[in-house]
Amino acid sequence: MSAKYQVFVSSTYMDLSGERDSVIKAILEMGHIPVGMEMFSAADEEQWNVIKKQIDQSDYYIVIVAHRYGSCDATGLSYTEKEYDYAVSQGVPALGFVVDDDISWPKDKSDTDRATLKKLKVFKEKVKLKHVSFWKNGEDLYGRCSIALMKAFNTYPREGWVRASQVQDAAAAKEIVRLSSENASLRERLHGFEIAADVEVAIEKTIVTMRANKRKISVWKKTSTDWDEGKEITLYQLFEVLAPEMQVELALPEISRFTATHALSVSAKELRASWPTPRNVIRSLLADLAALGCVAPSNKRKPVADKEEYWALSDFGVKLLARMRRRRLERLESLTKIENKAEKDVKTDA
Structure with missing residues (x-):
């Protein structure tokens, strides 16, 4: 869209009429609109x-400034x-054009x-x-003005x-751009909903798979000389116990101890200090959870001296944990409502 700029031209009147x-x-030759002081009575306060x-x-x-200050207002300002x-x-x-003092005037x-x-x-x-050019005559002023205006158009x-028709065309183009942007935004949101729906389906399938897979985990107690037969738990139960601790990350030995104390419900006082559950079994369980996309090796940087292996929840694991915790809270809420209703009914009967 080609715009025409309005340029206000100011100067003293009689002495600079030719230069103006x-x-x-x-x-005008640049295709723009001059507003000249000859349109107004400069000394007329009503025109200000x-x-x-x-x-x-x-x-x-x-x-344009030469060697006259010009007519003044009541305060003495020209x-x-x-x-x-x-x-x-x-x-x-504002672009200033001051006559060269070395020129005869x-x-x-x-x-x-x-x-x-x-x-x-x-x-x-x-x-x-501010921006100023020094001119010697009308022809020199013409050239300097053209150059200065071109620079000003680009810099400021x-x-x-613009013509009304151009504005209408521009408005239509702007509306097309707006609609295109809105369409892209809606497509992105729809894609997000589709992804969310896919995640929901994946979570439900994973929960079913985890509940169907059971593992028997042995423990080594302080008083034992070999592995004691532990109890059988599902992958779902194991993940439910480990996941809150793995939201940041958890070292492999800690996972072993946490599995014994929280998943198998063995008191920490009864367990030996290192690897109370078999290392190979823990690795196998983590491999299963990783295969389901729930956990992954931690990628956080560690000191060189730290040789431990760390695991953490994956993005999918975080969503899965949130779903599990939400369901637990909803069940507790339902139970609380049932208990409250039962108490209320008992009081009513009494």
Whole structure:
């Protein structure tokens, strides 16, 4: 969409009419819209609000300065400087074009009053604080203005003006982009729901498989000289015990001890210190749980001196544990409601 920029051109009037025409010509030939001071009565206070509105609507501001300060308002501030200050205060990119002091200039186009010259000097120094070009004549000003505006368009892009038809086309294109983005978002959400549904199915299948697979795990007690026959538990029961501890990670010897004390319900005081359950059996159980996608070797970095083997829950294992814990909480809630109802019925009967 091609935008046309409105450029406000400010200068003193009679002494710079030719130079201002050069700037306006440059703006028009670039395909943009100049707003010239000749449209207004610069010294008319009633026009100041109109001028401010034009500056507000402009995309860029140009000030041309030579050797006259210009007509002033009641406070002694020239309207040219007043416009410049307002444009800067409103954030309109301001481009200054100050005549080269080494160029000969007609005396009838120059101020001679000492106080006025002082104001003019201060104003020039203010303009030089921002983007400024020094020109020698109208032709030189024309070229410098074209170059400066082109740089400003690229460096400080503005909203500009466009045809209504272009705006409508742009609005349609914007709506297409919005709908495409919304469609992509909906597809992503649908894909997420599909994945979630697949996970739910996988969790249910895994729970069924874990409950169907039983293992008998031996234990070695302090008072024993060999393995004692342990009790039989399901993979589901084992995972239910180990999973909360494996949310971060758990070393293999700890898994052995935790299996004996929590899964087999043997007091820690009765067990020998190291490997109270068989190492090969523990590895086999972890391999089964890994085959179901519930656990995996931990990938956390360890000190070189740490030679232990660590295991942790997989992402699927975390979801499976959450489901199991949620079901337990729901069962407890149901039991609590039943007990409360029974108590209430007993009191009613009494």
